[in-house]
Amino acid sequence: MTRNTRQKAAIREAFEHADRPLSTDEVLAIAQTAVDGLGIATVYRNIKALVDEQWLMVVELPGEAPRYEISGKAHHHHFRCDKCGRVFELHGCVPAIEALAAPGFLVRTHEVVLYGLCVECGQPPAA
Template identity: 50%
Template sequence: MERNTRQRKAIHTCLEQAGRPLAPQEILDQAQALVPGMGMATVYRNIKSMLEAGEITTVSLPGGGDRYEIAGHGHHHHFHCRACDRVFEVHACPGDMQKLTPDGFVLESHELTLYGLCGACRPM
């Protein structure tokens, strides 16, 4: 059984409140407000154990570092802002991707990442 430490609770709270995938540095920055003095090694140690426990999942971006989000969101995609580097959840899906696969292939899953500028970064 995993220990439910103050640090782990703080990380879980940060991920829940963010409502979007967070990079380890974002987790650290937000968790330090709840547990002053928390270090990056503690964040990585807790991420590892939370992944193993199935509490969180990894969001891997091509050419970018991994982000983490609370598990159990169901099928969804992501939007990556090229200006601020934040990642947001997209709760829509273009649908049946099987039609895009070559003849004779069977699609098992897909991931879609949209790239652009978020509302805070887009020019007005």
């Protein structure tokens, strides 16, 4: 049985309000606004519990620390901003992406990550 604490509730709310994959540092920064004194060890412990409960799932991008997002969402891909490092969900999928595999290959699953500038980072500086 897992306990529902103020810290765990603040961590859940961080994911619900962000509605995108979060790193542990992002979770800490967001959840600290609701719970003074929240530490990174508590964030790690609660994220592990939420993954074990299958409320969260791990999002792995090549060469980066894992991020986490709420489980149970429809199939989707991710976009990582080169400037701010945030990761966003891209809803939907490229039609017939499996057709890229050579004849005779059987595609089980796939991941697509797009890289570039998010809407905030891609804006030209104000004059």
